[in-house]
Amino acid sequence: MTIAPDMPAPGRRFPEQLIYNGYSAPVRIEGDVLDLEVDGTIPPELEGTYYRNSADPRYPPRLGKDIFLNGDGMIHMVRIENGHADLKTRYVRTPKWKAERAARRAMFGAYRNPFTDDPQVEGMDRGTANTSVWWNNGKLYALKEDSRPTRLDPDTLETLGSHDFDGRLTSKTFTAHPKIDPRTGETVAYGYNVDGVASPVIELYFIDPDGTLTRTEQFEAPYPSMVHDFMLSENYIAFTICPMVCDWDRVKAGEPFFHWNGTLPTKVAVIPRAPGGTGSIRWFTSPVTGMETHTFNAWEEGSTLHLEHFFTGTGWLSQFPDVNDPANREQPPFAYRWSFDLASNEDRFESVKLFPQVGEMPMIDHRYATKKTRHFWFGTSNPALGPMLPLGPKGPPFTCIGHWDAQADKLDFFYAGPDSAPEEPVFVPKSADAGQGDGWLLTIVGRRAENRTDLVILDALNLSAGPVATLRFPARVHEGFHGIWVPSAAGEEAALLAAE
Numbered sequence: 001m002t003i004a005p006d007m008p009a010p011g012r013r014f015p016e017q018l019i020y021n022g023y024s025a026p027v028r029i030e031g032d033v034l035d036l037e038v039d040g041t042i043p044p045e046l047e048g049t050y051y052r053n054s055a056d057p058r059y060p061p062r063l064g065k066d067i068f069l070n071g072d073g074m075i076h077m078v079r080i081e082n083g084h085a086d087l088k089t090r091y092v093r094t095p096k097w098k099a100e101r102a103a104r105r106a107m108f109g110a111y112r113n114p115f116t117d118d119p120q121v122e123g124m125d126r127g128t129a130n131t132s133v134w135w136n137n138g139k140l141y142a143l144k145e146d147s148r149p150t151r152l153d154p155d156t157l158e159t160l161g162s163h164d165f166d167g168r169l170t171s172k173t174f175t176a177h178p179k180i181d182p183r184t185g186e187t188v189a190y191g192y193n194v195d196g197v198a199s200p201v202i203e204l205y206f207i208d209p210d211g212t213l214t215r216t217e218q219f220e221a222p223y224p225s226m227v228h229d230f231m232l233s234e235n236y237i238a239f240t241i242c243p244m245v246c247d248w249d250r251v252k253a254g255e256p257f258f259h260w261n262g263t264l265p266t267k268v269a270v271i272p273r274a275p276g277g278t279g280s281i282r283w284f285t286s287p288v289t290g291m292e293t294h295t296f297n298a299w300e301e302g303s304t305l306h307l308e309h310f311f312t313g314t315g316w317l318s319q320f321p322d323v324n325d326p327a328n329r330e331q332p333p334f335a336y337r338w339s340f341d342l343a344s345n346e347d348r349f350e351s352v353k354l355f356p357q358v359g360e361m362p363m364i365d366h367r368y369a370t371k372k373t374r375h376f377w378f379g380t381s382n383p384a385l386g387p388m389l390p391l392g393p394k395g396p397p398f399t400c401i402g403h404w405d406a407q408a409d410k411l412d413f414f415y416a417g418p419d420s421a422p423e424e425p426v427f428v429p430k431s432a433d434a435g436q437g438d439g440w441l442l443t444i445v446g447r448r449a450e451n452r453t454d455l456v457i458l459d460a461l462n463l464s465a466g467p468v469a470t471l472r473f474p475a476r477v478h479e480g481f482h483g484i485w486v487p488s489a490a491g492e493e494a495a496l497l498a499a500e
C-alpha cells in the first residue's frame with residue numbers, strides 16, 4: 001500500500017487527549033515475559049490461561065482525536081502452569097491493523113463511521129476486535145460488536161482470521177458478550193446492525209459446544225441503538241433496549257455513531273429460548289429511562305424471571321453526546337434486579353437495587369449462569385478505604401473490587417492500594433464441584449504511579465484479606481475491557497478433540 005500524496009502529513013504524535021496520556025496512553029509494545037515475579041503463592045489449583053482484550057491505539061488518530069472504544073485490539077495473556085506465570089501481549093491482526101501497518105498511519109477514522117476513512121480502504125472490514133475474548137470448542141476468538149469474531153491461536157495469539165461459522169453467519173456483526181449455558185455448553189449470542197448499518201433488527205445465534213451455528217432468529221427493536229450486552233436464563237433470552245440511538249444520516253454527516261435520546265423509552269424484550277421463540281417475544285417498558293451497562297445473570301423462580309444488571313439513568317455521555325441536552329451529566333451505574341411475572345399480561349416489573357454501592361464490570365461464578373445468583377463481584381470505589389483517583393477516559397478509575405453476597409446481604413471489598421486501579425474481575429472456581437463462589441478472583445491492577453501493571457489473585461469469598469498472589473508485570477499493559485479464564489483441562493480436552 002502506498003501513502004496518497006494528497007493526505008495531510010500523518011500525525012507522528014498522539015494528541016493531548018486523556019486517552020493518549022498518563023496511565024491510559026497507548027502501549028503498542030507486543031511482548032513476552034517468561035516467569036513473572038510473584039508476591040505470595042499462586043494457588044496450585046490455578047492451572048490455565050487468563051486472556052483479556054484491550055483497545056490500544058496503533059497510530060495517532062486520523063481525525064486528530066478519538067474515543068477510547070476505537071483503539072486496536074491488543075490481547076493480554078497470562079498462562080499459569082506448574083507455579084510459573086508467563087505474559088504474552090499481541091495485537092489482533094485485523095484487516096484494519098494490516099492496512100494501517102502497510103500505510104504506517106491511521107487509515108480508518110471515527111468509531112464505526114466509514115465516511116471518515118481514507119478512500120483507499122473503502123469497503124474494508126473496519127473491525128478492531130478490541131472488546132472481549134470467547135472460548136468455544138478449544139478455539140479462541142477476539143470479539144467486537146461491530147464485526148465478526150476473529151480467531152486467534154490460543155498459545156501464540158497469532159491471528160488466524162475472521163470467523164463466519166462455515167458460512168452460517170451471514171451477519172457482519174457479532175456481540176462481544178456471548179453467553180454460555182453451563183448445563184449444555186451452548187453459546188447464545190446475537191448481532192445488531194447485521195448489515196453493518198443502523199437498523200433495528202437483532203439476530204440471535206445458537207452455537208453448539210462443538211462450534212456449529214445451529215440456528216438463527218430475528219426480531220425488531222423499537223429503534224436502532226447500541227445493544228452491548230444481554231441476559232440468558234434457562235428458558236429465556238432478555239435484552240434491555242436503551243436509547244443510545246444510531247441515526248445513519250448523522251453518521252453520514254460525520255457525527256458520532258451514537259447519541260443519547262432520553263425522550264425514547266427503555267424497553268425490555270423477553271424471548272423464549274425454544275425454537276421460534278421470537279414469535280412470542282414480549283416487550284416491557286421501564287418506568288425509568290436509562291442504560292444497561294453490563295449484566296450479571298438471569299434466572300427463573302416459578303413464573304418469575306429475574307434480570308440482574310448495572311443500570312444508569314443516563315447514556316454513556318462521555319462517549320456519545322445527548323441529542324437534546326448537551327449539558328446533561330453522566331450518572332453512575334447501580335446494580336438492580338428486575339423481576340417479571342411472566343404469568344401476568346401486564347407491562348410491568350419489580351425493580352430492586354441490590355446494594356448501595358456504585359459499580360460496573362460485573363462478574364459471577366459462571367457455573368451458576370442461568371441459575372440463582374448468590375455472589376456478585378464488580379469494580380467499584382469506596383472512599384472509606386482510600387481516595388478516589390484522578391479521572392480517566394472511562395470516568396473515575398475503580399479503587400476497589402466489591403463482592404456482594406446476596407444470601408448474607410453483605411458487602412466486602414478489596415482495596416488495591418494507593419494510586420492503584422483494579423479492572424474487571426474474573427472468577428475461577430477452586431474445583432469443578434466447589435460451592436458457588438468458592439474460588440479465586442483474578443483482576444488486573446494498574447499501578448498508576450509506577451506506570452506498571454499487576455495481575456492480582458484474590459480469594460473470591462474473602463476480598464478484604466488482600467491478595468493471595470500478585471503477578472508483577474515489568475511494564476504497563478493498556479487498560480482493558482473483558483477477560484476469561486480457560487483452565488488447562490479445557491485445553492487438553494480441545495487437543496484430544498482436534499486429534500480425533
Ligand code: V55
Pocket residue numbers: 055069130131145228481
Ligand atoms: C462498549 C465497548 C465497546 C464498544 C461498545 O463497554 C460498547 C461497552 C470496547 O468497545 O464498541
Ligand code: FE
Pocket residue numbers: 131176177228294481482
Ligand atoms: Fe462490555
